[in-house]
Amino acid sequence: MNDLRNRLSSFVLAASIATASGIAAPALADTTLTIGTVNNADMVRMQALSSEYEKSHAGVHLNWVVLEENTLRQRLTTDIATHGGQFDVVTIGAYEAPLWGAQHWLQPLDNLPASYDVNDIFANVREQLTVDKHLYAVPFYAEASITYYRSDLFAQHGLTMPPSPTWDQMRDFAAKLHDPEHGMYGICLRGKAGWGENMALLGTIVNSYGGRWFDEQWRPQIDTPPWHQAVNFYVGLLSKYGPPGPSDNGFNENLALFAAGRCAMWVDASVGGGTVSDPKESRVAGKVGYARAPHQVTDRGSAWLWVWSLAIPASSKQTDAARDFILWATSREYLELVAARYGEAATPPGTRESTYASQAYLKAAPFAQVTYDSLRAVDPAHPTLLPVPYKGIQIVSIPEFQAVASLVGRLVAGALAGRGNVDDVLHTSQNAVNRTMKRAGYYDAPVVPKKEAQP
Template sequence: MKLAKQRGDFTARLRRGVCKSAWKVSGSLALMAMGAGASAATITIASVNNPDMIELKKLSPAFEKANPDIKLNWVVLEENVLRQRVTTDITTNGGQFDAVMLTSYEAPLWGRRGWLVPLDDMPAAYDLNDVFKTVRDTLSDGGHLYALPFYVESTMTYYRKDLFAENGLTMPDQPTYQQIAAFADKLNDPAKGLYGVCLRGKAGWGENMAYLSTVANTFGGRWYDENWRAQLTSPQWKKAVSYYVDLLRKDGPPGASSNGFNENLTLMASGRCAMWVDATVAASFLSNTTQSRVAGKIGYALAPIADTPKGSHWLGGWALAVPSSSKSHEAAQKFVAWATSKQYIELVAKDEGWASVPPGTRKSTYERADYRQAAPFASIVLKSIETADPNDATAQKVPYSGIQYVSIPEFQSIGAVVGQSIAGALAGQMSVDQALQAGNTAADRAVRQAGLQK
């Protein structure tokens, strides 16, 4: 039984009179210059500090030039800080932000509660049908779209082709985690500043737990059983987390418990990681010769598997939404549409090259010969996105949907607590068993207080 059936009162449509968009326009320039006659507005955008978002800020003067009545105020934050500040602002109706970066975890939950402006009535020029349907579905609830995808990602394996060739190693199209460990042992060379593998270790439900959830899934684990009893002390979770901790301690970089997506991206791009398993969106950065010292040396494979292929790679990414508490709905919607449009993709291609455009959102991007030629990773990314199934991500039955998260409001706090415990185990502050026992207790308590556990 899925969440909607278990929490009828929560899943009821709690929309609170959110204003509907009244900004239908037409014409090829609609997304670049809608409503120039409206009163002046300054919109504040909350953004994560990932490379693609830094590029968005860099190119945003093009939006302001086309919309002189709108000024943009940027708040760019590290991922964990962004999530905390945006969640606080949204849930308290603070009105600090007019456009926010969020994910497929927050969009349907917050939209259901009336905290986000529905984006159903997109102008024809936006071409919403060009956005992959699976992507639209993850950002929707009850037939309403609550966010527009900026980029969409799954996970993949990055590896140094030159190092593999020098050592007589061959990366399979989809390696096993046992093979990853063997490769890491062979390639690890700390004396030369080279580490066998880099993985997320920084605590956070969207950092180490996003990745570790996929590891647990493919080792046969699940967050909860069908009665909402936490399963973090199960043999599958113990095996998965023990593997992860042992691998990073033996063949990972020092201080791995402080490394999240951006830190590992920097390590990989500077040539200090032989392998890295993480978000597919990093492929464009690693292939950019102006940003990566290993451009041209990176190989790509599907995310590793262990006992089952289910849930071994996630379906996620970042999207833009308009909080209901914003005082500038129309101006914010114009910006959100522009930043996720075909026109914006063309701007990035012109500025950084086709390999660097935001991936995973539009069919038209993958239909372009320019993109396919510039992005050798495109087919793996597309396959990973298309085969990730949030409704069938575990070997055993579960009462929730989600791959790298559990789609309940309480998961932010659950994931944060469990992430802290496992980061502590990675840092040697406690054993894996102690970390999982502490996490299991917190995970049980949260769903019991939420009324899910009978």
């Protein structure tokens, strides 16, 4: 455990330099909770609806810190690891929750009230947030990656999107639909550097080409044929058929482009369906089709599973109030509040079986079925064609991954922007990651990594 703690601390330092009503007992009065969250649409709605919570919890005040994804991760990682105590509630993902829970940097969420119905939450979603049978975060929404496409344009061009396309088919569709003179780009994909931005998508493309981050001895596999095939394909696809400056675009930027009618296709998080299907937010509502994420050599690991969840840092001095708030924000009652205020399709997706048992939701959310099918199909315990020693599809469940993938993401984004050759970038990445893994003691050391390093 000390080895893991030391590696986590080193990683944090490197990362900081590099870049309805309450469910539980009433929250404490005269309390200010500081909540760190990401600027995604669902979290922005949570902030807007939190006034309802404050109305029913006199004396509780919510202080929101809403940040862009990469910035949020840097702030939270540093604060959590140093026990800074700046936040009472944090928005974290399927990568951080098990690692931080194993270090006891988060409050365990045991003995949840029966009214919360924790068993209603998808089993594979709960699993991502659990360590040693202790739940360390509760899911706000969960997502798979799916394919969005303009069904009207496909009909006009006589094209048919398969339920589960290949990346080669996606390239052929993009070539036929790309029309930049009229403001239409064949495909939009994440290009912005970041382990949770471009590398989330690219990780699934690499998986679909039969690649993996590490072999069974933890040796990097970046400078291998599947990586070269996948990354060259990705860069070529966006360079030919993507929007200008794709290395500046992450989830939010591409969501805006697609909703504005500028992209014929988009592969990204299923949570975007609530926006693109809403006539108030999307010019293409009613003109969008949905399919599974593309595969190529294999479909294993070709779609990701990600969970944005709410957790309580161990350093918080207001854990009772924080617990009450996060149970409210992830409850069935909150989902019903969102549906009533913003429409059924805006319900935070991917967390509860009861959501997908609702005919009203299935009717209002045309992306619901493909999201449900994708979430049930993904298997983070078996993410790649060849065996690996880690869990995670677009992530690797080790402390070093954030720094490693951020480094590779910056280099790939540079190649996408025309700064460097893909093959050279991957060779450089291989050497850099190899040095990191050696320093961390994964090989060329007298002992193998401790089991605790793989929560």
